[in-house]
Amino acid sequence: MTRIITAKPLTRANFAEFGEVIDTETDSHYPINGGRCERFHALARAEATGPNGHVLINLFKGTPYEFPLKLSMVERHPFGSQAFVPLSPRPFVVVVCHDSPDGPAEPLAFVTKPGQGVNYPRNLWHGVLTPIGEPQDFVVVDRGGDGSNVEEFHFSHPYEIHLPKGFQP
C-alpha cells in the first residue's frame, strides 16, 4: 500500500519544530553600511562538530525530480547542520522527519516560497535536495571534517510525495 504525503507551503511556524527558515520575512534585520544595506541577521546557525569539524560553503547544481516523488530514503548528518539557499527565486521541496526509537518517523513535505531557504540542524532526518521542474543552483552551508557525516535510512515501503493541489512554481 503506497503511503501518500502531500507537501504543504513552508512557513516559519510549521517548520520551527524541524529547523530554520532563511528568508527576509523576519524582524531580525537592521540597516548597515550607512543605511545602504539591510542585514537580515542570524537567520540560522551553522554547526560543525566532530574530528576536525569546520563549516563549509558550497554550491550545488541540482537536477529536478519528477512528481509524485518516490521517497525511499532519508539521511541525516551527525556532525553538522546543512543549509540550502536557492540562487533562483523558485520553490523546491523539503522533506523532513522527526526521529523515533525505530528510526525516522513519518516524513512531512513542504514546498518553499520562491527564494526561501532552510537550515537543517545536526541530526535532522531529511530528503536530499529536491528541485522542482528545472535545474536549480543553491548555496549550501554544511560541515567538513574527518569521519562519516551522513547516515541513511531506507524505508521498507517508499512514500509518494505529491505537490499541493494546483501548485504552480
Ligand SMILES: NC(=O)N[C@@H](O)C(=O)O
Ligand atoms: N550529499 C550532500 O552533500 N547533500 C545531501 O546531504 C543533501 O541533503 O542533499
Ligand code: NI
Ligand atoms: Ni543532507
